[in-house]
Amino acid sequence: MPTIKYNNLFSIVLLNSISPLSREVNKFLSNKLVCKQYKKGDFLVRNGDMCDRLHVIRKGLIRGYFNYEDKEVTTWVSVDNEFVTSISGYFKKEPALENIQCLEDTFTESISYDDMRFAIENFKEMSKIHRVLLEEYYVQAEHRSFIARIPTAIGRYEHFLKISNSQILDRLPKKYLASLLNMRPETLSRLNKQLV
Template identity: 60%
Template structure:
């Protein structure tokens, strides 16, 4: 079997573009990956539930957030071709600490924790691929952590514009972008006009 047999699975094509996978791993993933459509406003994961799947967004926009003193605080946003999950929930097989909500109709492909562990144990190239994906995931998290600690709203906004995909800036609703950047929507509006 060739990889082209699995072209209908976005994740397999994407993963093979990062690192060529064996026919047997492609076949395994094709059998285990689950496609799901979420509507705008749906939650992929909610605080307090078990986060047992690792998702790749085929098309869509989602945000991660938590609630503090009745305020929703957006901590990240992801778009097409990005990997998402509740970090502490998925990797520790515990309840999620955050909510992941769709801000657009979102099409995902996902792999369960157990299926991922099986692939890591039985397909050597999966370990290399997993390392590459985790590096990207954590580099993005580091960029967000740096941005959150910049005291000046203007400098924080300028830094964020440098590290984020321009498409994400265009698609993310302003109230969620302002929350992500820890500023009031009015401040964000002024900065966007500069």
């Protein structure tokens, strides 16, 4: 996976859109962010590996999944401008519980846990941004929790259509969308025709 250099770090622009950053924070982040390119099929982390980086997707499509009884169960999907990591791996410094895989050629910028903690503890605006990011994560987690508990396939699909980024529907292969919604691909295909 090659490390690449960008003139203007995408993550810094994105974070500044959440809350303006001081010159000191911009400089700190520009020195700490790592830019990488991944090929379709590459893994950011595999189940059991250590994950100590928070990634911002500059461009690409990434899914989280785990294996259960010889099946891959997709638990989340993220696209451009979104943040991804192994939650237990990143925050608790434990082996990742899931695989994080690129479904397209993907470009990310990432920061280590230690560098993020330093930024939060030493720059007040990073504390605010961290809170905003955590709030967004919890909202997304709540949506996924609701979907998982809806008893009907049509109900799960309709709720997903209401709350999801339209890019995911356009770009995510149907087999992964079916897995995410806990249904067979044939069921998803039937629902698509029914809703059209």
